[in-house]
Structure formats: structure tokens, C-alpha cells
Amino acid sequence: MAVTPPTERPANADSLRERKKRVTRTALIDAALRLVAERGLTQVTVEEISAAANVSVRTFFNYFRNKEDAVTGGGFITGERVTTMLRDAPPELSAMAAVRRAMLAEAQAVEENPAELVRLLSIADQTPSLKPQLIAAGEAVQRDLAAAVGERTGLDSSTDGYPGLVAAVSVAAFRHAVFRWHEGGQAHSLTELMDEDFGHLAVGLPDPA
Amino acid sequence: MAVTPPTERPANADSLRERKKRVTRTALIDAALRLVAERGLTQVTVEEISAAANVSVRTFFNYFRNKEDAVTGGGFITGERVTTMLRDAPPELSAMAAVRRAMLAEAQAVEENPAELVRLLSIADQTPSLKPQLIAAGEAVQRDLAAAVGERTGLDSSTDGYPGLVAAVSVAAFRHAVFRWHEGGQAHSLTELMDEDFGHLAVGLPDPA
């Protein structure tokens, strides 16, 4: 056979090399999260993070552009799950109904293992300079989501505004629910808060009675 | 008279001192925008910006935390106008209707003098690292907006979710309209795009026919 050209085989996707990279990456993220949670972002240097992960500083910068990237590098929504859920949703659902479902599923996933997200959010509200970075992470999700909504509705997301609007608004609502959940000390269920927000959205955000 | 204590008079708000500060600040912003538009963010140093504004580098950092701040420092929505419009809107309007009005007014204001915003947006899409910063700038507006909506609806924006949701979603829609307007080369009227988006929102974002 040998269909694969000699030079076009980056890695087996689960080769030793790839595994090592994943280990290094998560080691750096873990070290960053731990140290920053202890002392605050500005009181931790890249050198310390690198040392804690047993790599050189130069290697740190091969993985992340900066300290902030390492802390938020785990990210909390991948967008992947959301978009596949959108594709698999029954076709009779409207786009917004499908998005609502996907977001609720995401919320449930978070609630099954909230510790990591809570740690990240706690760091974030002690470190205002992280917020832009966190928001930027959501941007990628929003782009994917817009494309998926476009696919679902048969609209070209680059010319028609609807898919992009749905994506922007949905991510905003998601974020709002997550922040509210966190601010309230996770007293209320994230799933409920999320459903409440998307319920408001679905009826056009009229004044509450 | 002499009601004012000796130490409690920071500045006349329009004293020579305050005017000089404003001049320096805008000189720095102008220099930053001009140089970055010419060469790109990474190809301009703080030293050059400072020199162009006739101040020392140290002074630059007295005004801005970093280069990005200087470029986006002008910001494009102040939030002030929006919130006062909200307060002055006829009380029979629903919160969303009032927000819609305010946002449309803001759009019209932009269209009367689009050059500055267009320049900023052009820089931004040649410099992806600026986007987080730009979006973060909208955060302040969102907070003000939430408070204003809370006032209007009689809800406490720190406990009730509705005002925050309206603010988050509205800012998202605003941003979406602005980006779309800019991506389309300002071919469509921003006001129209804005109204379209808020129209979708008002009816719960159903699938387009």
C-alpha cells in the first residue's frame, strides 16, 4: 500500500511524542493554575511555572504565548461538543431551540465536575487582567457556533447576519449564566440559570412581570 | 465661604492641569493610532509613541498600562450616552425597547463620524491580539447598562439575573452589528443592521423564513 507520502505523517495522533506533548502541556497548565491560585498572577513568574513543570522557560513559550494563555489554556468550553450536539439535534427543532439544548448539556457537563471551572473563575475575579483572555477564548466557540447554525438553517454565515447573531447572543447568555452561577457561590444550579436565560431569550426578553 | 477643605480639591475639572492631561492623553492615543495604522502593532514601540507625543516613556506608562490600552483607549462606546438615553426614555417603553432605541441612537452617532471607529476596527482585524482588549472595553459599558436596566425595571441587578442578561445580550448584538457593518465595508447602514439584529431579538430569534 504505502499510500502515505514519506513526508506527510506528522504523528500518529497517539504516538509517544504526542503523548509527551500532552503531558507537558497539562503539566504547565496545572502548575500555572496551582501557583497562580496560591499567589496571584503577578506574583508568579514564567520561570517558576516552567520549573514546576520540569521544562525550560523556552519550552514554556513553545506552548503558550504568555502566562495568561497557560492559565486559561484549559479553556472551559471547547465548542466542539456544542457544535456536534447542534448537528445531531433533531431537524424539526429551530436553531435557537437546538442551541438551547446544546448549552444546557454543556451546563450539565460543567456541573458534573465543577471544581476546575470554579478554580479558573476564582482566579479570574481576583485578576481582572485575565478577563479579556477568557473572553477571547469564547470567541473561537462563537465562530464555530455561527458556522454550525449556518449549516442548520441553510444560511451562509459569512453573508447572512442571522447565524452570527444567534452565536453572539447565545455565547453572551451562556457567559452570563456561568458568571451568575459563580457569583452566587454555585448556590443555584447552573442548568437552571442557563435555562432561565434562554427562556427569556426565546420570548424576546420582555419586562419581567 | 471657603467651604472647601484645603486638601479636598483635586482639580477644577477644567483647570490648566486637567487640560494638559487631556492633551497628553489624546496626543498619545493619536500617535499610537497613527503609527500602528501605518506599521502594525508589533512594529511600533512604546518609545516611538512617546516620542511622537513629546513625553517620556515613563509618562506613557502613567497613562496606559500597555500599548494595547493606548490604541483602544479612545474606546468606541462610552456607555455614558447609552445609559442617559435609557433614563430619559419614556417609561411606557419596555426595557428592551428602550435599549433598542439607545443602541440605534448610538449607531447613528457612529455613522455621523465613522472615520475614527473604522480606523480602529481596521487596525483590530490586522491585529488579532487587540480583539480581546476591544471586547474587554465593552465590559464596562455592559456593567453600566445592567445597572440602568435594573433601575428602569426596578430589579436589583446584583441579585436578579434579568438586567445583566439584557445588558450582555444587547452588547453582543451591538458588537455583532458593528463587526458586520465593518466587514461589509460599511456598504449597509449600521443603523439598519442594528435595527435588524434587535428586531430578531425582540421576537425571540426564530428561524428566518
Place this chain on the structure above:
DNA sequence: GGACAGGTTTGCGTAGCGTGCAAGATCGAC
């Protein structure tokens, strides 16, 4: 106009950030 208090600018020093480069180590395929 002189003097004082508080605010602003500046230069200096310094720790840390972020990247290009080239040498060496490691891995994958044959």
C-alpha cells in the same frame, strides 16, 4: 508676589516578558 501642598513628569534601575537562532536530544519510519 512668595510660599506651601499636592500633583505630574522624568530618568534611572531592574525584574520579567517574548522571540530568533542554532546545537543537541528524542522520536518515528524504514
Place this chain on the structure above:
DNA sequence: GTCGATCTTGCACGCTACGCAAACCTGTCC
């Protein structure tokens, strides 16, 4: 085992960002 590709590392360098203290400017009171 060998060879190419990839990853790690040290080194060097310029830029960023801030603390500090001296010099300077502004507003106010007498």
C-alpha cells in the same frame, strides 16, 4: 542502525512595565 523530522534547550537581545526619588508645575492661601 540510520536518517529525517520534531522537540527541547541555552543564549542573546530588545522591549515591557513598574518602583523610586528628584525636579518641575499648578492651585491656593496669605
